[in-house]
Amino acid sequence: MNIAVVGAGIFGLAAALALRERGHAVTVFEQGRVPYERASSTDTSKTIRRLYGHNAVYVDLVERAAVKWREWDRRLPERIYVRTGQLQIEQSFRPGFRIHDSWQFLRARDPDIEILSIEDARARHPQFAYQESDVCLYDPWGGYLASGAAVVGLLRLARDGGVAVREETPVTDVSDGAGAAYVRVDGRAHAFDRVVVAAGVWIGRLVPGLARHIRPTRQEMVFIEPKDPDWLAACALPVWSVNPEVDGWYGHPLQREGWMKIANDLRGDTVDPDDARPVSPVFVEAVRDFVAARIPELARGAVVGSRACLYEDTPDRHFIIDWAPGSRSILVAGGGSGHGFKFGGAIGDVIADTLEHNDTGTGDFFRIGRRFQ
Numbered sequence: 113m114n115i116a117v118v119g120a121g122i123f124g125l126a127a128a129l130a131l132r133e134r135g136h137a138v139t140v141f142e143q144g145r146v147p148y149e150r151a152s153s154t155d156t157s158k159t160i161r162r163l164y165g166h167n168a169v170y171v172d173l174v175e176r177a178a179v180k181w182r183e184w185d186r187r188l189p190e191r192i193y194v195r196t197g198q199l200q201i202e203q204s205f206r207p208g209f210r211i212h213d214s215w216q217f218l219r220a221r222d223p224d225i226e227i228l229s230i231e232d233a234r235a236r237h238p239q240f241a242y243q244e245s246d247v248c249l250y251d252p253w254g255g256y257l258a259s260g261a262a263v264v265g266l267l268r269l270a271r272d273g274g275v276a277v278r279e280e281t282p283v284t285d286v287s288d289g290a291g292a293a294y295v296r297v298d299g300r301a302h303a304f305d306r307v308v309v310a311a312g313v314w315i316g317r318l319v320p321g322l323a324r325h326i327r328p329t330r331q332e333m334v335f336i337e338p339k340d341p342d343w344l345a346a347c348a349l350p351v352w353s354v355n356p357e358v359d360g361w362y363g364h365p366l367q368r369e370g371w372m373k374i375a376n377d378l379r380g381d382t383v384d385p386d387d388a389r390p391v392s393p394v395f396v397e398a399v400r401d402f403v404a405a406r407i408p409e410l411a412r413g414a415v416v417g418s419r420a421c422l423y424e425d426t427p428d429r430h431f432i433i434d435w436a437p438g439s440r441s442i443l444v445a446g447g448g449s450g451h452g453f454k455f456g457g458a459i460g461d462v463i464a465d466t467l468e469h470n471d472t473g474t475g476d477f478f479r480i481g482r483r484f485q
């Protein structure tokens with residue numbers, strides 16, 4: 113088939129690579145130049161973890177994704193997948209809390225996942241200031257993906273594999289009818305057999321029936337250059353989170369740029385995708401307070417940058433990989449809901465299988481069905 117993919121973020125690129133591998137002719141349309149500053153995938157780093165409570169769909173999918181990330185990492189000149197382990201510090205550890213459910217679920221498949229005593233946590237990861245009430249889960253499987261470098265690398269692999277890529281080419285409309293799907297660019301409609309809309313926070317602009325089900329929220333992050341980089345380097349520091357569901361803090365070890373990313377997963381303001389995205393001084397102050405309390409050595413460092421990026425939340429925070437309402441030739445792939453990047457290694461096949469009417473291995477999990485009613 114002749115397939116258009118709108119969007120060169122992780123969902124679009126993963127789809128393009130999988131569809132091309134299956135022999136389809138693929139054209140990617142991207143409104144910006146990759147890595148596009150305003151795309152959610154364009155960031156220094158994203159966590160790859162498998163703490164998903166009892167949710168076997170996500171755990172299976174991320175384990176599948178990791179195999180592909182490893183392969184892409186080998187093929188690309190820049191390191192894009194770094195396994196550091198994951199440390200999650202929580203205050204509550206009982207059934208019904210995600211950390212407890214994840215631990216219960218994962219220890220059955222991997223004995224290496226551990227609940228550390230405070231003494232062990234202190235000995236292994238002395239960068240943190242622990243509180244006596246902390247519960248520390250350590251999963252050696254976790255790590256981070258150098259997401260900005262990854263999208264650049266995947267675009268290159270796509271091009272090398274024969275995908276046609278049209279950057280700086282905004283699609284103004286998608287439609288279908290008479291056995292074809294159309295992508296409108298510069299006032300002209302181009303016909304394809306199928307169109308995949310992987311337009312991130314902009315999906316609602318092209319598929320208005322989904323506009324109210326994808327909520328863009330502004331998420332801020334701060335980059336801090338430590339005084340003593342060795343103390344905080346990747347070999348010693350895992351990806352981490354502190355009370356992620358209550359306080360939201362998480363971060364990554366020292367990046368190649370020389371700083372650490374500190375961010376917050378609690379939902380920010382709902383915004384328009386094209387609004388300016390300033391980082392508020394209040395957030396920077398909150399980061400300083402958090403770091404002083406929990407990573408004291410880093411508090412001596414300098415804030416060298418900040419950034420705001422948009423989550424694209426569906427009401428249940430699960431992705432959408434399904435036909436657009438009323439269509440059988442326009443497929444929507446997105447709704448990453450702040451956790452979609454890590455699945456890039458597997459999501460392309462889920463999208464391609466949905467498009468080819470094959471078994472995706474994920475059942476109806478990402479179908480729209482009655483989810484939003």
Ligand SMILES: Cc1cc2nc3c(=O)[nH]c(=O)nc-3n(C[C@H](O)[C@H](O)[C@H](O)COP(=O)(O)OP(=O)(O)OC[C@H]3O[C@@H](n4cnc5c(N)ncnc54)[C@H](O)[C@@H]3O)c2cc1C
Pocket residue numbers: 118119120121122123124141142143144148150151152153154155157158159160281282283284310311312313314315318331332333375421422423445446447448449450451452453454455
């Ligand atoms: C601050 C932050 C931290 C995150 N942390 C993590 C994490 O640690 N781990 C994790 O797994 N996930 C994380 N995520 C979520 C993850 O980044 C997203 O779910 C994922 O990147 C979404 O990818 P996407 O391809 O759907 O969207 P995008 O990356 O936004 O790509 C969509 C692309 O479509 C293009 N486009 C849109 N409209 C048009 C049009 N009309 N014509 C042409 N092109 C168009 C855009 O320019 C864009 O390039 C985070 C997100 C944010 C914002």
